[in-house]
Amino acid sequence: MNDTLIQIGQQAKKAAVKMGQLDTITKNQILSQFAENIVAHISEILTANQKDLANATEMPTKFTDRLKLTEQRIKNMAEGLRQVAALSDPIGNIDRGWTNEAGLLIEQKRVPIGVIAMIFEARPNVTVDASALTFKSGNAVILRGGKEALNSNLVLAEVMREVLKQNGLDENIIQILHDTSHKTADDLMHLNDYVDVLIPRGGAGLIQAVLKNSTVPVIETGAGNCHIYVDQFAEEQMAVDIVVNAKVQRPSVCNAAEKLLIHQNVAKKLLPAIAKALEKHGVELRGDRRSQEIIGSIKPATETDWSTEYNDLIMAIKIVDNEQEAIDHINQYSTGHSEVIITDNYQNSQTFLNQIDSACVYVNASTRFTDGFQFGFGAEIGISTQKLHARGPMGLNELTTTKYVIRGNGQIRK
Known part of the structure; x- marks a missing residue:
């Protein structure tokens, strides 16, 4: 010593x-x-x-x-x-x-x-x-x-x-x-x-x-493999604005969004607008087969992508059949930091809030707000992703x- x-x-x-x-x-x-x-x-x-x-x-x-x-x-x-x-x-x-x-x-x-x-x-x-x-x-x-x-x-x-x-x-x-x-x-x-x-x-x-x-x-x-789920009842412009802010405002920090999940019923309508806005900011998109079929410029995502915190202008995209699939995917791959649902459906938002096992869970807001200063703490010593003795900012x-x-x-x- x-x-x-x-x-x-x-x-x-x-x-x-x-x-x-x-x-x-x-x-x-x-x-x-x-x-x-x-x-x-x-x-x-x-x-x-x-x-x-x-x-x-x-x-x-x-x-x-x-x-x-x-x-x-x-x-x-x-x-x-x-x-x-x-x-x-x-x-x-x-x-x-x-x-x-x-x-x-x-x-x-x-x-x-x-x-x-x-x-x-x-x-x-x-x-x-x-x-x-x-x-x-x-x-x-x-x-x-x-x-x-x-x-x-x-x-x-x-x-x-x-x-x-x-x-x-x-x-x-x-x-x-x-x-x-x-x-x-x-x-x-x-x-x-x-x-x-x-x-x-x-x-x-x-x-x-x-x-x-x-x-x-x-x-x-903990590290921040943060997710945004765009529900079938999401408002289009809100979805675009939140995803872009969460990904590009400061991509190197732990509360930047890394993954985007979109309900299959709105994927063909919303994904092109979201992808265009992200690519305008230089974001490299990686995705599953269904997202690639909608946007040809999306690169194939590997299994490693789903668990990776990029800290960079990269985002992986997955089309899901329903909200429960989104929740299960997030709980499997998340680091327990911050997750978002974008929806106008109250019941869906409540289900998401109740079932997602992360320190901070949002409805219709950017992950970038997971921050002690933004929470009104003046500053933060860190963002805890464990459950004892503290959690969150x-x-x-x-x-x-x-x-x-x-x-x-x-x-x-x-």
Whole structure:
């Protein structure tokens, strides 16, 4: 085990104890100062990001969008910090309370988890989002970003640590690893004495590696093989607009749609319009035999296509006989992230909502809304596709746990 990492863990554990005692007003003031300081350092952040972009020669073009920062994206980070400051603080909330037969007053109270570690890929915004949410929820955080975003991450973290120091707080409430080696990441996965939970955020390879190797408890943030089902009662223009938005607005992210299912009764009418709109944006279409018969330019889809998260301008299409076939297909191949039905039929929408086993299920809206900022969380620590202890976009409440506080007046058990 790396001695430096052990020291970082010890510092985080110590900082977490103090962090858990901060009152809401102080936390909100610090978050607002984070936002101000980030805006004040836009030029420095952009310079660091340009270094990262220049070094990212081996990164596929489709992923550089995640790495790239602009002045507007940095301002969006600051706005996210302000939104987190404006949110209700979950710490200290009483989930439930009762008096038992012995006369003990028992309360279940929201408390911080403690030390949260994150391993993530080339997304500088995660440095800010994770710091904001862990700070507001009373936790210390250890961040290990990808080597491609190292310069950007270090500057962003230092801008926030500077605010902590200026306010007389422990700067180790937020720590970022300078060493981005696989060995350090592996050591972080085994830092059980100091880290309470580990959250991986990135591609399927990273997430699976953490799940298989970590001895620290993990919250799985899953890949996004997201589906849209166009029902026989779908309105044509709505279908076109939603599919195009979900696929092309930002194809490299996990909430972009990857698969399109269309009811056979409307396929000949709706598929040409949808395909034309997608191809206008440069989307490569792959499909089953029936979709190819309708649109000659569609390439044949393989079995692998149905389970692949492309993160690119590619979409696979399948014609289904009925809604149940669509539901069964989605539940078989989905990663449990986000799925959509486009329909004007209430009963069909309810069936879809009830039977689809994913974290987020939509009626007549784009998958791109699966996002903590869009959900009103200010930011997100990730999107969980597991069922314990959190599911879907994770905000403040998902970064807390509970403890029982019991008050008596001399009771003893007989």
